[in-house]
Amino acid sequence: MNLKNTLLAGGAALALVAAPAHAAGKAKNVIFFLGDGMGPTTVTATRIYVYGEAGRLNMEKLPRTALIKTYSLDAQTTDSAPSMSAYMTGVKMRNEVLSMSAETVARVEADGHCAATGNGAPVRTFLELAKAAGKAVGSITTTELTHATPAATYSHICHRDLAYDIAAQAVPGGAGANPSLGTGVDVLMGGGANHWTPVNATTNPKGRPDGRDLTEELRAQGYTYVKDATGLRTLPSTTTKLFGLFSATSHMNYELDRDATKEPSLAEMTVAAIQVLKKASAADNDDQGFFLMVEGGRIDHALHGTQVQKALGDAAAFDAAIKAAVDSVDLSNTLIVVTADHDHTLAMNGYGQRGQGTHVVDVVRDPATGTPLVDGDGYPYPTLVFGNGPNRPLVRSSTDTVNVLDKNFTHLSAVRVASETHGGGDVMLMAGGADAELFKGTLDNTRVFQLLKTAAGL
Incomplete structure (x- = not known):
């Protein structure tokens, strides 16, 4: 129960209600937290697990709340790809589609890729809008970095499973690059190194079949590349571009299984990302601020496996990352939004x-x-x-x-x-900091995108 003791020790320090209200467009920085699959029952159970029935999670101390409708274009119950894409683009799309126009069909061609033409068009994401406005941008997760939620921020593709193509979109100037990313996403961290490194029958059998080493391509463009907790904890002070992959294949470990000597916590990743983005904004972007997406992605995976304790452990770690972010920013000019992409079928009885x-x-x-x-x-x-x-x-x-x-x-x-399976119920949204008062009532997930744009003045 070390995780719970740590959270309890720091929980009292969080105080968000004192942040002053601001006119729309005053959120210089935006941090968007996505608890994958974190429906209302998961929030309740995590609260009891960590603090007891009368306690409050850090996310619950955020002063503004809303309910979010999550259905996709073609289904009552969404998967992560169209729901996160709706948050990031304001467009409803079909299940399994990432940040593409509404007519896009989730279809992989015989060559193993999306059709070059004739199956929809990219829709600009909030991350891309922030980048174009001169902000530093980042996307971090406990899942594979090419998984649906992070991928929806920086890539456009007809099917979420095309991980090698998704990774290629993140490398500026390379084959298959997403031109809207300009000089690139300033901070990228997660798991799944095999999607970024060349195939090797012995050492990397699930590596890239095209033989490219995207980690080397990114390093050549000024990224600091880290592979473990030690690397993240000893970043050069001059780092303004950060790329981290903390698992050779698949996702990072569940919080209850994590070896802290090898894998950083989501809170550590969040603080490191904020520090690098602040420096990147000051150094390269005329201090226009930053946008960061943080996903607690393995909440969802534990729920799919009906492993409740692992789901609650990851939700608690996600909550700790929220506190770490609050402690690292000025809420008078930073908006923090916490929500989920969909519910699950979990019930408390x-x-x-x-x-x-x-x-x-x-x-x-x-x-x-x-x-x-x-x-x-x-x-x-x-x-x-x-x-x-x-x-x-x-x-x-x-x-x-x-x-x-x-x-x-x-x-x-x-x-x-x-x-x-996922559940189709509404999920919660909690917000604090600059322009948090914009978020209230029952909202469609596409409406959240519009409110983020308003808050950031984009």
Whole structure:
């Protein structure tokens, strides 16, 4: 429980309500936090897990709130690609499409790429608008750097799975580069180094089939490249362009599995990104400020696997990154927005006993005695369950919740599917700092893009 102790020790220091209100267009800096899959029940459960029922997460101390509708152009329940793209472009698009016009179809051609013409057109992202206005820009995540959420900020593509093509778009001047990025995204960090480095049958079998080493191409353009926590913690003080990949393949580890000697926390990544962006803005952009996107991406993956403790651990780490950002900026000229791209099917049920920590991931217990309550078949059942997922016993038994407190336990589901799906419910948005008062009511995710533009004067 070291993570929770750290959060508790620093939680009282957060004070956002004192930030003065400003006229629209006064947000010199914008930090957009995206908790992937962080629906309302996940927020509630994380609060109880870390602070108890009466506590508050750092994100909940932000003074402005709204509800966000997340449906995509073709589905009641969105996937991450069109939802994050809607936040970043103001355009509804089909599931699996990234930052393209509404008519784009998620179709991969026989050659393994999107069609060169005839399948939609790029739609400018908020990151690109900020870059064009002279701001320093960054995008960081705990997922692969080419995953849907970060990719929606800097790339345009018909299908989110084309990771090698997405990576190529981030390299200024290279084949397949996104010209709207100008001199490039100033800070990029996440996992999935294989999408950026050449294939090698022995050492990098999932590497780039085109043989390019994008890390070397970026270094040649002035980027500092880091591969581990030590590299990030010992950045040269002159760094104004930062590229970090913290896993050889796939995503970074879940927070509860993270080796702090090898992988930085999301809070560390956030602080480093802000420091570099401040220097980049002052040095190269006439101090026009910065835009940073921060994704807690593995909340979503744990929920797909119905591994509740891992989801809450990553949500708590995401919340710690929010506090780290607040402590690193001036809220009189910085807007901080926290939201999610979609919900999940997680539900909190029963009339369980109150209590911080593992109580919320335990079985439902009688408030008076602490003994497990039972279902209609006479068996204990978890407080947190899923509408669908892989763990649906055909016949319940007395042993199917025995390991409920194990961090790898897959929680029970009502409908059997191989991987739990997203949920279509509204998600929460919380905002603080300059122009945060713009965010209120029930909003479409496309409307958030317009409000971000207004706040930043773009």
